Amino acid sequence: MKTLLALLISFFLFGYVYSQESDFSAGYVVTTAGDTLKGKVRDRKYGFQDELINKLTVKMENGKVKRVKKKNVVTYSWGGEEFERMKVSTEIPFVKIDVSSDEFMVRIVDGSVELYKHYYNDFDCGTIEYLYFIKDRVTDDFKRLPVIGYKSIIRKYFLGKDRITAKLDNSGYRYGDIPDLIREGNSERR
Secondary structure (H helix, E strand, C coil), X not given: CHHHHHHHHHHHHHHHHHHHHHCEEEEEEEECCCCEEEEEEECCCCCHHHHHHCEEEEEECCCCEEEEEXXXXXXXXXXXXXXXXXXXXXXXXXXXXXXXXXXXEEEEECCCEEEEEEEEEECCCCEEEEEEEEEECCCCCEEEECCCCHHHHHHHHCXXXXXXXXXXXXXXXXXXXXXXXXXXXXHHHC
């Protein structure tokens, strides 16, 4: 009986340690002080937990562990993606109030029109989801692309581009196809 109990306890402890270690990925963190911390990075928590914990953990190459507050991070790399801290201003529907916050975004398309991906915690489904944000480098116009209604916003960024407009009119075009469309629009916009 004691052997079985010891096996069960070691099994659960191994699972806990493994799950904690699997949150780490090779990367780096650049702080507002200009320091670059390289090693294994554990990403911040999404959603409500992010507001409570609000830190990145870095296991540096020299063996030390550092925790860095989100407000002190300029950019970081985790899971093969580079996250940039950006000021995002969105309007709350119906009450027409602008709310501004610092968010971490991944730039996935570069060019005269840039596309960013923002990850968030969908509490209803218990999964990590994402939204796209679009930015015009010339006018510095920065907008969220909602899942419903994104086509009309993209049209404004590519006025006079008939191929892009035709693709947006195609009913088979989906939200996940936006990066390809922005890349194509940037190549035509030059």
